Amino acid sequence: MRKLVLALLGIAVVAPPQSRAQSQLSPSAKVAFDVASIKPNTSGDRRTGMSPSRGRFSATNVTLRQLIQNSYLLQDFQIVGGPSWLNSARYDIEAKGNGGPGPEFQVMVQSLLADRFQLRIHRETKTLPIYVLLADKNGPRVKLAPSCVGETSPTNPCGGLTVTPRGDLIGRSVRMEQFAGNLSFLLHRTVLDKTELSQTYDLDLHWAPDEATYFSLGGSGAPSLDPNRPEIFTALREQLGLTLRAQKGPVSVLVIDHAVPPTEN
Structure with missing residues (x-):
């Protein structure tokens, strides 16, 4: 948590x-x-x-x-x-x-x-819109990560990704399937890793999140976002040499059949 x-x-x-x-x-x-x-x-x-x-x-x-x-x-x-x-x-x-x-x-x-x-x-299981994460046609720009095993950091942990409400993502020694999972959270859609990049990487991504994403990442008060930042699709291509392709695929979902407001106690 x-x-x-x-x-x-x-x-x-x-x-x-x-x-x-x-x-x-x-x-x-x-x-x-x-x-x-x-x-x-x-x-x-x-x-x-x-x-x-x-x-x-x-x-x-x-x-x-x-x-x-x-x-x-x-x-x-x-x-x-x-x-x-x-x-x-x-x-x-x-x-x-x-x-x-x-x-x-x-x-x-x-x-x-x-x-x-x-x-x-x-x-x-429903067939829903998904994204496939691919290396851009001009090639990926991600950096191979040096070993950080044993290192500790409360804000930038080894093997983890840190995201701020302003749209700053920093990853240390992460795998592409892990990054794709985090993109699923940010884009509200399943993202599958098809980059064929099999090592661990250091990632640095900066984009302009929408208001809903700002609040979902813990932002408070009126959003103060940088209008000069690109949207996330452009940022992925320009900063990491990665691209997202839209298609449809099977997604496991949980269907709510019934719920009522709880009795206060």
Whole structure:
């Protein structure tokens, strides 16, 4: 959950989907919090936060969509259907129980959603628009990364990507499939790596994000964006020698069958 914690500082470390451990449990395993409080948040603030720790889960100003996305490890575009208030009604949650962050903790949040929001879901595979990440016709401009194993940095970790609300992405010793996963988050569409670049690379990308992306990356207040920066497709081509090609492909989605607002306690 580093992305959500650092979002409060204006920096987001976006965990690549490929590196996230998928839960081996399900809500039917009856793993649940001992006690949970859910209250509406009507502050009007657009900032959100989720903080799982051993024995505790705290969420501030979150929507049901965000809770589903984080507990099921999904991108936003992989959630289909749901009630009209899915993206608008916001809640503060305090829950306590045994265990800490990890697959079991994810299932505890899933169980909380099933119990308090009466969330019912199923999974499907749909043919949807996707992007394919390719080397540009003039060749890639990415830099091979020196080894950074054992190095530590809170804002620019080895093997990770750091993204700011202003549209600055820095990657240290990352693989292209990992970068493609992060582009999926930024573009709200599955991105498949077809670059044939098999090493680890240092990446430096600067573009002009739209307002929605600015806030999703932890921006607050009125966006102050550089109008001279290119949009992300141009930035990829000019700065990294990479290009995105639009096509259609199979995408796993989670379909919301039923949900109701929780009773306040």
